Every structure is written in structure tokens, then in C-alpha cells.
Amino acid sequence: MSVGPLPIAPYRRLWLYGVVAGVLFFLVAPIFIVIPISFSDSEFLEFPPRGFSLRWYAAYFNDPQWMAATRVSFIAAALTVLFATPLGTAAAYAIHRAQSRWVRSLHVLMLLPQMVPLILIGIGLFYVYIQLGLVNSMLGIVLAHTLLATPFVVVTVLAGLQSFDMTQEKVARSLGASWPVAFFTVTLPQIRLSMVSGAFFAFTTSLDEVVIGLFIAGGDNTVLTRRMFLSLRDQIEPTIAAISSLLIVITLAALIAVALFARKAD
Amino acid sequence: MACSITIRDVRKTYGQFVALDSVALDIAPGEFLTLLGPSGSGKTTLLMILAGFIRPEAGSITVDSDEILRKPPHLRNIGMVFQNYALFPHMSVGENVGYPLKLRKVGAAERYERAREALKLVQLDHLMDRRINQLSGGQRQRVALARAIVFEPQILLMDEPLSALDKKLREQMQIELKHLHDRLGMTTVYVTHDQREALTMSDRVAVMNHGHILQVAPPREIYERPCDRFVADFVGESNFLPVEMRGDAATFGGAPLQLAEGQSAGSGNKALLVRPEKLDILGATPAPEHNPIDGTVEELVYQGETMLIYVTLTSGETIALRRGTRQQALSEMPRVGEPIRLGLHRDDTVLIDEAAHA
Amino acid sequence: MHDMTAPQGGHALNRKELAADERREKRQILGLSLPAAAIILVLLVIPVGWLFALSFVSNGEIGLANYTRMIEYSAYLSIFSTTILISLFVTLLCIVLGYPVAYLLGQMPPRLATIGLAFVIIPFWTSILVRTYAWLVILQRQGIVNDALIGIGLIDEPLRLAHNLTGTVIGMTHVMLPFLVLPLYATVRNIDGDLMRAANNMGASPARAFRDVFLPLSMPGLIAGSLLVFILCLGFYVTPQILGGGRVIMVSMKIQQNVQTYFDWGAGSALGVVLLLIVFAIFYLVHRLAGLDRIFAR
Numbered sequence: 001m002s003v004g005p006l007p008i009a010p011y012r013r014l015w016l017y018g019v020v021a022g023v024l025f026f027l028v029a030p031i032f033i034v035i036p037i038s039f040s041d042s043e044f045l046e047f048p049p050r051g052f053s054l055r056w057y058a059a060y061f062n063d064p065q066w067m068a069a070t071r072v073s074f075i076a077a078a079l080t081v082l083f084a085t086p087l088g089t090a091a092a093y094a095i096h097r098a099q100s101r102w103v104r105s106l107h108v109l110m111l112l113p114q115m116v117p118l119i120l121i122g123i124g125l126f127y128v129y130i131q132l133g134l135v136n137s138m139l140g141i142v143l144a145h146t147l148l149a150t151p152f153v154v155v156t157v158l159a160g161l162q163s164f165d166m167t168q169e170k171v172a173r174s175l176g177a178s179w180p181v182a183f184f185t186v187t188l189p190q191i192r193l194s195m196v197s198g199a200f201f202a203f204t205t206s207l208d209e210v211v212i213g214l215f216i217a218g219g220d221n222t223v224l225t226r227r228m229f230l231s232l233r234d235q236i237e238p239t240i241a242a243i244s245s246l247l248i249v250i251t252l253a254a255l256i257a258v259a260l261f262a263r264k265a266d
Numbered sequence: 267m268a269c270s271i272t273i274r275d276v277r278k279t280y281g282q283f284v285a286l287d288s289v290a291l292d293i294a295p296g297e298f299l300t301l302l303g304p305s306g307s308g309k310t311t312l313l314m315i316l317a318g319f320i321r322p323e324a325g326s327i328t329v330d331s332d333e334i335l336r337k338p339p340h341l342r343n344i345g346m347v348f349q350n351y352a353l354f355p356h357m358s359v360g361e362n363v364g365y366p367l368k369l370r371k372v373g374a375a376e377r378y379e380r381a382r383e384a385l386k387l388v389q390l391d392h393l394m395d396r397r398i399n400q401l402s403g404g405q406r407q408r409v410a411l412a413r414a415i416v417f418e419p420q421i422l423l424m425d426e427p428l429s430a431l432d433k434k435l436r437e438q439m440q441i442e443l444k445h446l447h448d449r450l451g452m453t454t455v456y457v458t459h460d461q462r463e464a465l466t467m468s469d470r471v472a473v474m475n476h477g478h479i480l481q482v483a484p485p486r487e488i489y490e491r492p493c494d495r496f497v498a499d500f501v502g503e504s505n506f507l508p509v510e511m512r513g514d515a516a517t518f519g520g521a522p523l524q525l526a527e528g529q530s531a532g533s534g535n536k537a538l539l540v541r542p543e544k545l546d547i548l549g550a551t552p553a554p555e556h557n558p559i560d561g562t563v564e565e566l567v568y569q570g571e572t573m574l575i576y577v578t579l580t581s582g583e584t585i586a587l588r589r590g591t592r593q594q595a596l597s598e599m600p601r602v603g604e605p606i607r608l609g610l611h612r613d614d615t616v617l618i619d620e621a622a623h624a
Numbered sequence: 625m626h627d628m629t630a631p632q633g634g635h636a637l638n639r640k641e642l643a644a645d646e647r648r649e650k651r652q653i654l655g656l657s658l659p660a661a662a663i664i665l666v667l668l669v670i671p672v673g674w675l676f677a678l679s680f681v682s683n684g685e686i687g688l689a690n691y692t693r694m695i696e697y698s699a700y701l702s703i704f705s706t707t708i709l710i711s712l713f714v715t716l717l718c719i720v721l722g723y724p725v726a727y728l729l730g731q732m733p734p735r736l737a738t739i740g741l742a743f744v745i746i747p748f749w750t751s752i753l754v755r756t757y758a759w760l761v762i763l764q765r766q767g768i769v770n771d772a773l774i775g776i777g778l779i780d781e782p783l784r785l786a787h788n789l790t791g792t793v794i795g796m797t798h799v800m801l802p803f804l805v806l807p808l809y810a811t812v813r814n815i816d817g818d819l820m821r822a823a824n825n826m827g828a829s830p831a832r833a834f835r836d837v838f839l840p841l842s843m844p845g846l847i848a849g850s851l852l853v854f855i856l857c858l859g860f861y862v863t864p865q866i867l868g869g870g871r872v873i874m875v876s877m878k879i880q881q882n883v884q885t886y887f888d889w890g891a892g893s894a895l896g897v898v899l900l901l902i903v904f905a906i907f908y909l910v911h912r913l914a915g916l917d918r919i920f921a922r
């Protein structure tokens with residue numbers, strides 16, 4: 001199969017290049033406007049900023065409430081990764097290997113959290129958590145985030161398994177490995193990349209989750225996004241720009257780490 | 267080390283579809299047995315049942331009178347080579363071959379030695395540190411083989427291991443595999459859909475179709491005395507000519523057929539099996555031991571080592587015969603349109619039951 | 625060898641044991657999915673089931689009051705029509721903006737395409753809150769857009785871009801665009817370029833070849849992406865809440881208000897049930913028309 005440009009003279013599609021460049025600019029520009037603003041020395045949101053200062057970073061780091069929310073968010077995200085990655089991997093493996101007539105239903109069940117509107121999951125969990133006393137608890141947050149993150153892991157690991165040659169697992173078993181041993185020594189090392197991507201999805205899903213957090217992640221366990229959301233609804237202050245910039249940098253770093261890992265795994 | 271395998275009443279279905287229907291087979295210790303059959307005939311299914319990856323609905327498989335059907339694959343001590351080799355890309359050649367030893371808790375030094383020895387058997391001991399993706403197809407095939415025999419399994423299974431190689435390499439590997447088998451002497455079950463490969467390598471061939479084993483016999487018998495029309499047709503080139511039965515004697519073209527000594531026509535509908543290379547061109551000279559077949563030359567096809575001659579018989583069928591292409595033979599070749607008299611030596615005359623598995 | 629011997633009595637026992645082994649192995653494999661399935665059942669299926677039951681309770685009475693209210697009050701109807709119209713419009717915008725991107729990147733050499741794709745993936749992984757905040761900054765009265773427009777003398781008074789429908793649509797489009805481009809790109813990338821060349825060779829103009837060959841082949845990706853965008857839009861909460869400034873009310877916002885402000889679980893649940901039914905109806909419709917398996921099987 002060959003890809004590559006079609007036999008159309010490049011000058012005839014200049015307009016296409018223009019449109020695409022415009023759209024790509026539309027996609028990334030807002031994100032990179034936030035960063036300079038976070039270094040502004042003014043109360044007002046100006047672009048380009050007139051003076052440089054770190055005051056909004058200081059405001060963020062010196063505020064115990066922001067710090068507490070940040071801590072809660074990162075702990076929740078880490079725990080979500082720890083739960084969702086093995087759960088999702090095991091489920092993906094089951095879906096891939098089982099030949100039972102339940103597999104289709106199982107697959108749909110795994111994708112359900114991505115099909116049901118978040119707001120509905122939010123109030124549903126809120127209602128159940130009230131009965132169980134889990135509102136505003138770390139356990140409640142992590143369970144909710146695991147619910148949202150597991151489908152991502154299932155989908156990525158399933159994709160990894162589909163490009164993995166299962167006869168390798170068979171060969172390992174014929175050579176003397178019980179199937180758990182075959183899985184851990186032969187299959188797992190080769191679907192590592194999709195597991196890492198799945199874990200990354202789980203982490204960002206948890207870190208970025210807003211809607212459900214509005215219902216179940218308040219009080220002592222207020223997550224960062226909930227605090228940001230409430231602050232955005234009330235007034236626009238550049239502290240948010242500082243936090244946003246940090247989040248952007250963290251996301252970018254994680255993305256690059258996954259990309260580097262992928263290159264190494266090749 | 268070599269052991270016998272006894273397969274009884276093994277049955278496997280997929281829904282309504284019967285993949286294996288009461289298969290029975292005895293394999294002698296140290297034997298090289300080939301399962302031969304068209305695609306979809308159940309060869310892989312039977313092999314996978316032996317290895318433990320498919321569980322039949324019923325039946326019994328004993329290895330040296332040990333029932334193995336309910337044993338998981340990793341406890342069966344059976345080496346297996348898959349069609350696509352299934353080498354582990356995240357391990358080096360040496361690590362691949364050492365893997366079964368590692369599972370058996372063999373120490374690193376001994377593991378290295380034994381892996382090297384196994385690789386030496388396939389002439390690849392100089393490539394121990396290579397990555398898998400740096401190997402050619404033939405090399406991969408050999409590594410897979412070394413990995414399957416390094417732990418000295420009682421039984422070796424191979425599922426079309428040579429089908430991904432080009433013709434030259436395939437033929438060379440056929441001989442190598444056969445020699446390796448002669449040296450190690452482990453009971454081997456080999457799967458192929460290539461009849462020439464089966465005839466070349468095997469002690470015995472089991473011909474399969476639609477989940478049945480039709481005939482189990484040494485290569486010569488399979489080719490010379492096929493038990494039914496399917497086997498005759500699948501193994502080698504064949505022409506089938508109708509014969510009339512008069513009592514318990516067969517006639518062809520009005521004349522009674524001469525059969526090889528010890529053969530009788532038997533009863534029921536029969537066809538005469540004629541292999542293209544077994545036909546002689548009879549001149550005017552009388553040939554009392556030949557069954558004569560008359561016809562007209564229809565077409566000549568030059569194929570390099572042989573010439574294929576199509577002849578339309580007076581009875582209307584077209585049959586093919588082969589001649590060598592030495593210059594002398596070429597100069598005596600009949601011309602298109604000429605009448606021709608062919609002869610089938612009575613020792614080469616084989617009658618096939620028409621009814622079975624039609 | 626014709627071995628037609630009837631199964632011997634000894635193997636009849638075997639039959640039962642083999643079947644039991646088979647069932648056990650199946651159970652073991654399926655069992656691996658149990659923890660994940662349990663989480664989804666307990667935290668999603670059961671709660672949503674509860675909401676469904678709650679939606680039939682109004683002021684302590686069981687009945688359809690929560691649903692009849694939706695039909696009787698025009699405010700509810702307008703919330704649903706607003707939600708659907710905005711979702712349709714945003715989906716359309718995403719197609720118009722996203723198709724050229726996927727089309728061009730799909731034909732670029734892999735290295736260049738990866739760079740282009742990074743421009744789609746980076747926003748995709750950036751928190752929705754961060755992006756919504758960025759648009760708030762850009763679109764506000766003294767924001768960059770207004771400053772620029774006044775600067776070049778196009779307008780005298782700053783335009784109202786944020787805290788209204790305009791801001792909502794811009795913000796939502798920005799959030800949703802990657803959801804359309806990524807699946808579409810995956811499909812477009814796998815279209816054999818020789819097909820277009822062949823069409824050209826047979827005399828089709830580039831535009832004609834695009835319409836007859838490329839567009840139909842890209843359909844699965846386009847449908848998958850559009851479906852995803854539309855469904856996500858229907859339930860969208862964060863961006864319209866912040867960029868709409870209270871002037872744009874979508875279903876999810878009404879649900880939140882019912883539950884958290886008025887503690888009216890029945891009304892909120894009923895809205896949620898209707899929203900969910902709409903989502904499932906769309907999935908079903910697309911499945912019947914285009915076959916979800918074919919679209920998502922890759």
C-alpha cells in the first residue's frame with residue numbers, strides 16, 4: 001500500500017494547507033497563551049503581559065487550600081492508576097481470549113462508562129455515596145475515577161493484544177510454562193506499551209475529572225479541578241493561569257515520556 | 267526417549283460443524299508421521315489436541331499408555347513448531363532457545379551450553395546473541411526447531427513449518443529435518459498440505475479429509491496403492507478411467523484388464539487409476555504385459571524437465587502422460603492430431619473404489 | 625484405514641470430564657474480567673438503575689409527574705432543543721474544520737504527519753478546565769481578540785464573545801475537535817493512495833476522484849468521530865457552564881441544578897433518563913444504519 005501525496009500540483013492545494021494551518025493554530029494557540037499570562041505582574045489578564053513576575057505561582061504555592069487540593073488530586077490519580085491498570089488489563093485479556101457467548105456483552109459493559117453522560121454518573125454516584133457514607137472520601141473518589149479510567153485501559157490493552165501474536169503464548173505453554181507464567185514472561189513484556197498508555201490515560205482521566213468531582217469530591221478531599229471550577233465560575237484570577245501552566249507542563253512531560261517509551265519499546 | 271502415541275475416538279465439533287470425527291491413529295516410538303490433507307481437513311485441530319490447546323469432546327490419547335488428554339499443555343512435555351515460528355521478539359536467539367530450560371530451573375551456565383548445542387544441531391550456534399528481527403525466514407525456522415527440541419521432549423509436533431519458505435530452501439530443509447529426526451529419534455507428528463513434502467519426509471503418511479483419516483501407510487503405498495479416489499487424487503497427478511465389471515473381472519475398452527499378481531478386481535464400481543508417468547507409448551511392437559489404451563494426441567506442453575502430453579481417448583476422456591525431455595525422447599515425441607497407442611503395465615494397474623467418499 | 629469403530633464405552637466417562645474441564649477453563653478466563661465488571665455494575669449500572677426508579681417519584685408520590693412536567697413546561701422543551709441544536713452545530717463545525725486536517729495529514733509522510741498530529745493530541749490531553757479558562761481569557765471584553773480587532777480598527781466597541789452562546793460554541797468546538805480528527809485520521813491513513821491514482825488514471829478529476837473514492841472510504845471514520853462528538857456534546861457540562869455565563873442552559877446543567885440546588889432528585893433523574901435514552905437511541909440508529917461493529921472494529 002502506498003500513501004503519499006496525490007498527483008495534484010502543490011500550488012493548487014495551497015488553500016488546503018492554509019486551512020489546515022489555521023485549524024492547527026486554533027487548536028494549540030489557546031493553550032500556549034495561558035503560559036505567558038501566568039508570568040504577568042498585573043491583576044488583569046493582559047496579553048502580551050506588560051511585566052514579568054512569579055507572584056501568581058507564589059500565590060498558588062503559598063495557599064494551603066490550593067496545596068491540599070493538589071495533594072488530593074495527585075494521590076487520587078496515582079491510586080486510580082494502581083487500580084485501573086491491572087483491572088483493565090485483566091478484563092481486556094479475558095475479552096481477548098474467551099470464546100464464550102458472554103464476550104460481546106462483557107465488551108459493551110466495559111465501554112458503558114464512556115457512553116453514559118458524565119452528569120448522570122455523577123448524580124448516580126452522589127446518590128449511592130450518600131447511602132454508603134462515601135461522599136467526599138478518598139475511597140469514593142478513587143472508585144469513581146477507576147470506573148471512568150478502566151475503559152481506557154481496556155481499549156488500549158485490547159488494541160495491544162490484537163497486534164500481539166497469541167501463538168507465542170501457546171508456544172510458551174508447550175515449552176513448559178503454565179499460562180500465568182506464559183502471560184507474565186511472554187505476553188506482558190510485549191503489551192507493555194499499551195499498558196503504559198492505558199496507565200497514562202488513567203492518570204490524566206483522574207487528574208482532569210471535573211463533573212463527578214463537583215458532587216462527590218468536596219470537603220477535606222476537594223480535588224484540584226473542583227476548586228478551579230468554582231474559582232472560574234466566580235472570578236477570573238491569574239492564579240488559575242499559573243496552575244493551568246503547571247498542568248500543561250505535566251501533561252506534556254507525560255506525553256513525551258510515553259512517546260519516548262514507545263520509541264524504546266520498538 | 268521415544269514413545270508411542272495412541273489416539274482413539276477423538277471427536278471435535280464447532281457447533282454443527284464436525285472438525286474431527288472419531289479419529290483413531292497409532293504412532294510407533296520414534297516414528298515420523300505426517301498428517302496430509304487439504305486446508306480445512308482438521309490437521310491443525312488434531313495437532314492442537316495433541317499439544318493440549320484444543321480440548322476434544324470425547325476420546326482418548328495415550329502416550330506410552332499414559333492418558334494425556336486432561337493434562338495441561340505445559341505438563342505434556344511435547345515440543346511444538348508453529349507455522350509462523352512464534353519466536354519471542356523480546357528475547358535474543360539464545361534466550362529463546364534457553365527459555366524452556368529456564369522454566370525447568372536449569373542453571374545459567376548449563377542453560378547456555380545446552381542452548382548452544384541445540385543451535386549447533388541446526389547450524390546456528392554462531393547467532394546466539396542476534397535479535398529475532400535480524401534473522402532470515404530460514405534461520406527463524408531453525409531457531410524455532412532448536413527451541414522445540416532443546417528440552418528433549420518425548421514428542422515433536424510441527425504444523426506446516428516450511429510453508430513460509432521459498433521452494434529451494436523448503437526442499438533443503440525437508441532433508442535437514444529428516445536427518446535431524448533420524449539423529450534424535452523422537453516421535454514426530456508433522457502436518458502439511460504439500461503431498462510431495464509428505465512423501466519425502468515421512469515414515470508413514472496419514473491422509474485426512476473432512477475430519478476423517480482415510481489411509482495411513484508408508485509413502486510408497488500411499489502413492490502406489492491409494493485406498494480410495496480422494497487419496498489417489500490428492501496425492502500426485504492422476505487420471506481416472508471408468509472400467510466395466512463383468513462378474514469379478516474388470517474390462518477396459520472391451521478387453522479384460524490385466525492386473526498385477528495377487529490383485530483381484532473385487533466387486534462394486536471401480537475406476538482405473540492412471541498416473542501420467544506410468545504410461546508407456548507403445549509402437550507397433552506387441553507388448554503382452556501392457557493394457558493398451560488408444561487415443562489421439564490433443565496437446566503438448568513443454569514444462570522443462572518433462573513434457574506433458576494430453577491424449578483424447580476413443581471413449582471420449584482426456585488423460586495426461588509425462589515424458590522426459592532428453593533430446594532422443596523429444597525427437598520421438600508424437601505430433602498433435604496423430605493417433606497414439608498407450609500402454610499401462612499390469613504391475614502399475616490400480617483399481618479404485620468409486621463409491622467411497624465420493 | 626477406515627476406522628469406523630463405534631466409540632468404546634470407556635470414553636463415555638471421559639466425555640463428561642472433558643466437558644467439565646472445558647467449562648472450568650472458560651470460567652477461569654472470564655473470571656479475570658470480574659473485578660472490572662463488578663466496579664462498573666456497582667458504580668454505574670446500579671446507580672443509574674436507582675435514578676431510573678427515582679425519576680418516577682415526585683413529592684413523595686409515585687407517578688409520571690416528572691416526565692409530564694417536561695412536556696408541559698416550555699422551559700424544559702427549550703433546554704432540550706438548545707442542547708440538541710448546539711450539539712448539532714458543534715458537530716458540524718468539527719466536521720468542517722476537522723476533515724481537511726485529517727485529509728491532509730493522512731497523505732503526508734509519517735514524520736510530518738506525526739508533527740501535525742501532535743497539534744491535535746496536545747489539546748486532547750490538556751485538561752478541559754485549562755482550555756476553557758484559556759478561551760475565557762482570549763474572548764473576554766479586554767481579551768486578545770477584542771484588542772486585536774480594535775487595534776486594526778475593525779470595531780470601536782469590544783464584542784461580547786464570552787459568557788454567551790458564541791463563547792460556548794467556540795469553547796466546545798475546541799474541546800471536541802480532536803475527538804473527530806483522531807478516528808478520522810486513523811481511517812484516512814489506511815486508504816490506499818493507489819486507489820485515488822487509479823481513479824485519476826481512469827480520467828476522474830481530483831475533485832471527482834475525491835467524491836467517488838476517498839469520501840466513501842473515509843465514511844467509517846467520519847461517522848465514528850461525529851457520533852462521538854455529538855454524544856459527548858449532548859452531555860457536556862463544564863464548558864457551557866463557564867463560557868455560557870448562565871445564558872446558555874444545557875440539559876446537564878439543569879440536572880445539576882435540580883439535584884444540588886433544589887434537592888429534587890426526581891426531576892433531575894427524569895432529565896437524566898431522557899438524556900440517556902436519547903444517547904442510546906442515537907447509538908442504536910447509527911448501529912442500524914452503518915453497523916457499529918464495522919465502524920469501531922479496527
Ligand SMILES: Nc1ncnc2c1ncn2[C@@H]1O[C@H](COP(=O)(O)OP(=O)(O)O)[C@@H](O)[C@H]1O
Pocket residue numbers: 280283285303304305306307308309310311312
Ligand atoms: N475456532 C473455530 N471455530 C469454528 N470452526 C473452526 C475453528 N477452528 C477450526 N475450525 C474449522 O475446523 C476445520 C478444520 O480446521 P483445521 O484443523 O485448522 O484445518 P487444517 O489445519 O487441516 O487446514 C476448518 O474447516 C475450520 O474452519
Ligand SMILES: [Mg+2]
Pocket residue numbers: 309310
Ligand atoms: Mg492448518
